[in-house]
Amino acid sequence: xxxxxxxxxxxxxxxxxxxxxxxxxxxxxxxxxxxxxxxxxxxxxxxxxxxxxxxxxxxxxxxxxxxxxxxxxxxxxxxxxxxxxxxxxxxxxxxxxxxxxxxxxxxxxxxxxxxxxxxxxxxxxxxxxxxxxxxxxxxxxxxxxxxxxxxxxxxxxxxxxxxxxxxxxxxxxxxxxxxxxxxxxxxxxxxxxxxxxxxxxxxxxxxxxxxxxxxxxxxxxxxxxxxxxxxxxxxxxxxxxxxxxxxxxxxxxxxxxxxxxxxxxxxxxxxxxxxxxxxxxxxx
Numbered sequence: 177x178x179x180x181x182x183x184x185x186x187x188x189x190x191x192x193x194x195x196x197x198x199x200x201x202x203x204x205x206x207x208x209x210x211x212x213x214x215x216x217x218x219x220x221x222x223x224x225x226x227x228x229x230x231x232x233x234x235x236x237x238x239x240x241x242x243x244x245x246x247x248x249x250x251x252x253x254x255x256x257x258x259x260x261x262x263x264x265x266x267x268x269x270x271x272x273x274x275x276x277x278x279x280x281x282x283x284x285x286x287x288x289x290x291x292x293x294x295x296x297x298x299x300x301x302x303x304x305x306x307x308x309x310x311x312x313x314x315x316x317x318x319x320x321x322x323x324x325x326x327x328x329x330x331x332x333x334x335x336x337x338x339x340x341x342x343x344x345x346x347x348x349x350x351x352x353x354x355x356x357x358x359x360x361x362x363x364x365x366x367x368x369x370x371x372x373x374x375x376x377x378x379x380x381x382x383x384x385x386x387x388x389x390x391x392x393x394x395x396x397x398x399x400x401x402x403x404x405x406x407x408x409x410x411x412x413x414x415x416x417x418x419x420x421x422x423x424x425x426x427x428x429x430x431x432x433x434x435x436x437x438x439x440x441x442x443x444x445x446x447x448x449x450x451x452x453x454x455x456x457x458x459x460x
Contacts, residue, residue: 179337180399186213188341190334199332203325209334213239220257222329224322227257240338247335250327258323263296267316272303275314284308349424356414368419375412379405 178193192207207222216239217230234242246252272288287306293299296315303311362368382405389395417427439447 177333179333181337181341187211188213190337192329192333203322204329207326207329209330211239211243216242218243220326222326224325224329225320227323227326229256244335244338247330247338250331253327253330254319254323257326258319260317260319262318262320263299264316264318265291265293265299267318268299268314271316272308272314349428352410353414353418353424356411357418359411360415360418362415362419365419365421368415372412372415372417372419375415376409379408379412383409 177195177198180191182189182191188211190207190209190211192209194205204222204224207220207224209222210219211217212219215230216233218228220227231239231242233239269289269291273285276285284306288303288308291299291302293302296317299315300311303314308314360368360371362371383402386398386401386405390397413427414424417424438451
């Protein structure tokens with residue numbers, strides 16, 4: 177199975193492409209599922225149907241946390257994304273039997289159990305023909321088979337992928353710094369700075385090497401490999417920051433403050449070309 181996730185602000189798009197041999201392949205070969213965390217909504221286009229549902233906003237719980245809970249509840253998901261529209265002959269027969277347990281109805285029950293109606297209309301007609309009053313009361317509908325396929329996709333494929341990304345959302349910068357430093361082999365500040373700077377050069381080169389293979393050697397762009405290398409780059413950023421005695425949050429805050437001062441209204445080509453520090457150097 178091929179899985180790709182695209183991020184658009186506070187919207188995530190999960191793109192699934194199943195392959196022969198994957199669980200559930202027979203029922204669904206592709207799905208594009210968009211989760212809008214601001215709108216509390218899920219939109220899905222799949223080859224087992226299109227689905228959408230929006231929930232009322234909750235100030236006390238993020239939609240991400242809500243999704244991680246509710247995506248494990250198949251019955252709840254079916255109620256939200258589908259309706260019971262498919263006639264079920266077997267369940268309709270069971271309903272009739274449950275309402276007629278008395279021995280005096282045994283002959284009628286035997287006849288009902290022998291009905292082989294393929295449609296709801298055929299079932300009602302058959303009951304009417306044998307003298308059953310209000311045959312419409314013995315109709316049971318179920319969720320469509322495609323809806324069950326979609327719900328299993330949400331629970332068994334989407335939910336695990338969301339948990340994989342959960343750490344990116346829940347872990348803070350400083351918490352990451354603490355966890356990352358547990359695997360550092362250096363102890364002195366100077367060693368951390370030197371190790372971090374050299375490591376940054378090396379890991380950045382690894383990222384560039386992946387891009388080089390894509391641009392000039394006919395390779396596919398290996399997104400997973402880039403993701404791994406970016407993690408390594410971040411690890412070495414932490415190493416340098418720790419050696420400098422600052423937190424990763426300090427680094428991020430400092431950078432944002434600098435960007436806001438440089439581009440107060442967002443990126444501008446003019447402000448990029450005519451940066452104050454460059455203008456000052458030109459005047460010297």
